[in-house]
Amino acid sequence: MEKGKIIYLNGVSSAGKTTLAKALQARLSEPYYWMSVDTFMYMTPQKFINNDSDENEEIWIQAIINMYHTIKMYSDMGFNTIVDDVFDDDYFLPKMLEILHNYPAIFVQVTCPLEELQRREKERGDREIGLAERQLPDLYPQDKTYDITVDTHINTTEECANKIIALLDNPDNFQAFRKLWKQQNH
Numbered sequence: 001m002e003k004g005k006i007i008y009l010n011g012v013s014s015a016g017k018t019t020l021a022k023a024l025q026a027r028l029s030e031p032y033y034w035m036s037v038d039t040f041m042y043m044t045p046q047k048f049i050n051n052d053s054d055e056n057e058e059i060w061i062q063a064i065i066n067m068y069h070t071i072k073m074y075s076d077m078g079f080n081t082i083v084d085d086v087f088d089d090d091y092f093l094p095k096m097l098e099i100l101h102n103y104p105a106i107f108v109q110v111t112c113p114l115e116e117l118q119r120r121e122k123e124r125g126d127r128e129i130g131l132a133e134r135q136l137p138d139l140y141p142q143d144k145t146y147d148i149t150v151d152t153h154i155n156t157t158e159e160c161a162n163k164i165i166a167l168l169d170n171p172d173n174f175q176a177f178r179k180l181w182k183q184q185n186h
């Protein structure tokens with residue numbers, strides 16, 4: 001069976017990942033199931049999240065790693081996914097690649113200038129003020145290893161979606177996961 005495709009969005013809070021994911025779902029003719037790291041993270045009982053012990057950390061970390069296994073399972077079953085994630089340090093990416101480096105994924109960096117991130121953050125009111133600014137310097141990877149970078153301020157959501165969709169027909173465009181995996185394991 002052909003593996004399901006993965007559109008993997010990585011960007012700081014308020015970059016527009018969820019908005020883009022929904023626009024992609026609306027435009028794509030094939031079904032793509034949307035998965036958000038927040039959904040998996042908050043499957044964890046709250047009492048294990050708001051606590052600094054190493055033991056508790058393992059519990060919510062596992063919830064996030066379970067998302068990577070779920071994406072793999074969907075792909076193995078032929079189902080496409082759009083993933084809404086933020087790698088805000090270098091901890092989770094290697095763990096994700098361990099599971100998904102050989103899967104057909106487009107790795108998308110979703111960017112937006114800081115001033116606009118701050119404006120969106122203030123306007124939406126459901127995120128801690130300063131979250132995007134704090135995540136921005138730590139977004140990982142910072143280099144050009146993505147298959148595509150889209151700027152949701154320069155381009156409209158629809159334009160960003162179209163740029164990503166244009167890559168999906170050619171498997172040669174699915175390079176970033178394999179490249180990153182090689183970089184980490186050479």
Ligand SMILES: Nc1ncnc2c1ncn2[C@@H]1O[C@H](COP(=O)(O)OP(=O)(O)OP(=O)(O)O)[C@@H](O)[C@H]1O
Nearest residue numbers: 012013014015016017018019020120124152156157
């Ligand atoms: N292209 C855009 N232009 C203007 N506003 C936008 C754009 N994309 C998203 N927004 C607005 O920015 C806010 C954050 O968008 P969204 O929820 O898509 O971001 P996100 O990256 O998924 O954030 P988080 O990681 O915090 O969930 C929302 O209020 C949304 O309406």
